[in-house]
Amino acid sequence: MNIGDVSQRTGLPAKTIRYYEEIDLVRPLRGENGYRRFREHDVHKLGFLGRARSLGFSIEDCRGLLALYEDDSRASADVRRIAKAHLERIDAKLARLGAMRATLAHLVEACAGDHRPDCPILADLALEEDSADI
Amino acid sequence: MNIGDVSQRTGLPAKTIRYYEEIDLVRPLRGENGYRRFREHDVHKLGFLGRARSLGFSIEDCRGLLALYEDDSRASADVRRIAKAHLERIDAKLARLGAMRATLAHLVEACAGDHRPDCPILADLALEEDSADI
DNA sequence: CATAAAGGTTTCCTTCACTGGAAGGTCAAG
DNA sequence: CTTGACCTTCCAGTGAAGGAAACCTTTATG
Structure with a gap:
């Protein structure tokens, strides 16, 4: 082929x-x-x-999984370990992304989105510690 | 400095x-x-x-946001547009990641994780269309 | 005063997982 | 014979930095 x-x-x-x-x-x-x-x-x-x-x-995960896949005497625990570690990475990523989303959604909501220059999104990004706390 | x-x-x-x-x-x-x-x-x-x-x-988003930040005559709508587009990208990523997580969590749960070689995780990855449907 | 450490500078190479393009060889149809 | 689809290799680039090497400047210490 x-x-x-x-x-x-x-x-x-x-x-x-x-x-x-x-x-x-x-x-x-x-x-x-x-x-x-x-x-x-x-x-x-x-x-x-x-x-x-x-x-x-990741590619390296895949290499490991493939090796296990082709190893008839593998222990399913080895596969499970790789998958669980990956699951934890996914969860960490989801948490970070979720937090980002919440902050951003909040800011987008607070922004009038009209012709005026006042913008809470920029105000937040420009934050100095003396003007802190949302 | x-x-x-x-x-x-x-x-x-x-x-x-x-x-x-x-x-x-x-x-x-x-x-x-x-x-x-x-x-x-x-x-x-x-x-x-x-x-x-x-x-x-992204860096390019940041470049745009900075330019708007330094432009006193900006319209907040421009900022909002960038932020909303980013929010949509985040939502798409969250959806993809959530689907991944669900599939993977399901597989990890189904895997005994012992010394035996049988592993539903590998079985799923090895899927051919004739043995399909989970 | 000499020297050593700490911090600065540059340039180039590496990462991750591809993706695109150029230049060219091969194959089947018309 | 030509066209076009398919294949090959090689080179370069992506985003957003991280690391190493080789060198220069400032500061602290003996």
Whole structure:
């Protein structure tokens, strides 16, 4: 299978697939013409990668998950540990993003949004400690 | 004021301040020794930048907000537009992240996390369309 | 007065996970 | 033969800095 077909089947851009080969996540064969030749195995691995990436796992996480996936004697605890650590990162990110959202929503609401220059959003960003407390 | 003092007062790393100078967000003077010399004005601006960045505004958003901040004849509607667009980006990110979290939490819960190799997390990532639907 | 530490300067390289483009080889159809 | 789709490699760039190297200036100490 050529890279175009694999791209279509996995939904990953060809560029990304070449990149994944470059960093040794996948090792397609090569045809006589120099084209990459992918086996089912490779396509399957790329699908796995795409799904793990779409869950936000880093490339290095993915490398670990793939290794575990291909290790029949793995302990599910190892996989769970990676996933839980990732879950905690997601939760931390959600908390930060939620706090941002709250502050920003509050400011946007407080801003008249008309032709006048008075703007609580800018006032807040310009805050000096002597004019503090919201 | 030297960069170290500014760094301490704003909480921004010196590296970041140099970077902000490089991309023309701030223009400190230079002393005879070549050191950057920051005025109160610059410190104020850097504080503004730090607060805007901590709300997740992109550098380019910050550039726009700074320009509006320094424009006495601005319309608050312009600021509000930038902030609302950012709020929408945050909401989109929150939605994506929340979906990720839900999927991942579900998988982590389903995984025994013991010495055995069976792992629903890997099983899900390895999904082929014929074994689909969770 | 000499020296050492602390803090400043520059430039270049690295990160993360791609993405885009240029220049060129290969293949199937008309 | 030509066109166009597909493939190849290589180079550069993204955002927002972080790190290291090599050097200069100021300040504190013996």
